[in-house]
Amino acid sequence: MELVANNSVAIAVTDELTTLIDWTNIEAVSGFTVMVENAGGGGANSITDIQIDTSNDGGTTPALDQFAGVPAVPITSGNTKTGTFTSTAKFVRIRAICAAGEDTTANAWLNADSSIGRICTLADVKDRLGITNTENDLTINTIIASLAALFDTYCNRNLIVPAADVTEYYTGYSQWLQLRRYPIVSITSIKTSYNFDFTSATALIADTDYRIVEGGRKGMLVSLYGTWPLFVPDAIQVIYLGGYAAAGATLTAGQTALPGEIREAAIEQASFIFKRRMDIGLSAQSFDGGSINKFSDMDLLPLVKQVLDMYKRTVL
Incomplete structure (x- = not known):
């Protein structure tokens, strides 16, 4: 716990x-x-x-x-x-x-109830810093949770799979569509509607109307009937699960483990921020959005950027 x-x-x-x-x-x-x-x-x-x-x-x-x-x-x-x-x-x-x-x-x-669920674990950072007590657990948790959000922003994608399906809307510009969360774990439905009446719209059929490319490794979908609805904002509704399994998690069906280099980058960056916590005024408060602002202007470490650059989502 x-x-x-x-x-x-x-x-x-x-x-x-x-x-x-x-x-x-x-x-x-x-x-x-x-x-x-x-x-x-x-x-x-x-x-x-x-x-x-x-x-x-x-x-x-x-x-x-x-x-x-x-x-x-x-x-x-x-x-x-x-x-x-x-x-x-x-x-x-x-x-x-x-x-x-x-x-x-x-x-x-x-x-x-579990120490998993983020870009790295509390134990990861404490081990790197050589901390054995619980005095700074809240501060480290603050850093880890906020750092996960910064990694998402830098990569222009959501790296960690959420606990339940998400509903997202996209605008089609070509035959290809890249989702924001990948690898794709599962797709519940994809619907298109020019008038945004998705309740009445019929769900598209995988391998008939669209295909998941490379098993969803890069979040790519291709329309099998030409382009997706062209230049109509938010005319594509996708309900799905996507992203890497959280650090330390046991993989479930369809999930992909968080790459070791991302986890290591998170440990290094979190450890660096913890060592500078007094300089930036970070305290053991709830890790809400305000906590991110305490170090959002800090530049990521060069090695961390090198790793994350390999996982950036480029909008097509």
């Missing part, structure tokens, strides 16, 4: 929803355990509800209270409750509340 996020000091909880763990990136990691402790400060009253909110855009569009009863309430003073949940969302937030007129203080921990 890997610690993903927690609050550094006990937080005052009142009869209004109080954030214990703010929006935290959980993309590509599944299986979570949340622990909430009623630390007994203030009036030392019971916590009457815990709300776990999810979002795919860092909280701009939240889905509230997605796992009612996780963990079970009430949580009385001095006690801790634990609950589990799974989610395919990219971000999660944990909030607590007391009954009207009551208050207390609380601590919360969010753990991943």
Whole structure:
């Protein structure tokens, strides 16, 4: 089990929803355990509800209270409750509340049931740095998760396969179409529609209407009936899974292991950033989108760029 996020000091909880763990990136990691402790400060009253909110855009569009009863309430003073949940969302937030007129203080921990799910693992970086304690785990996790997003941006593609199908839209310019996530793991459906009514559109048939080129290694599809819908923005809908299996993951059907050189590049870059963490003001906060900004302007190491250049997606 890997610690993903927690609050550094006990937080005052009142009869209004109080954030214990703010929006935290959980993309590509599944299986979570949340622990909430009623630390007994203030009036030392019971916590009457815990709300776990999810979002795919860092909280701009939240889905509230997605796992009612996780963990079970009430949580009385001095006690801790634990609950589990799974989610395919990219971000999660944990909030607590007391009954009207009551208050207390609380601590919360969010753990991943597995240490996999990113461009490299916590253990990879700690081994490289020679770290044996857990004091800096949150900071290293911050770096790894944010670094994965930077690698995606540099390569103009999503390197790691998500936990569930994604729906993407493309504009056709030729007979060829390159997806943003590859190697292709599976395609659920491909539809084309000039009026964007994909619900009524008929799904294309593999090897009749289109073909996956080279087994999807480069994400390439070719139309077997000439060009894809020409110059109509977003007229192609693709629902699919694509990307490399996360570092340390056991491969499932159709998946391709993350290339060793990408994982090594991530370890080197993450280790470099960790050593400079005081210079750039990186702290062990939740690794939301804001954390990326703390070192997004740093240039990638030359050897890291050399590796990633081999995996860049060039838009056709």
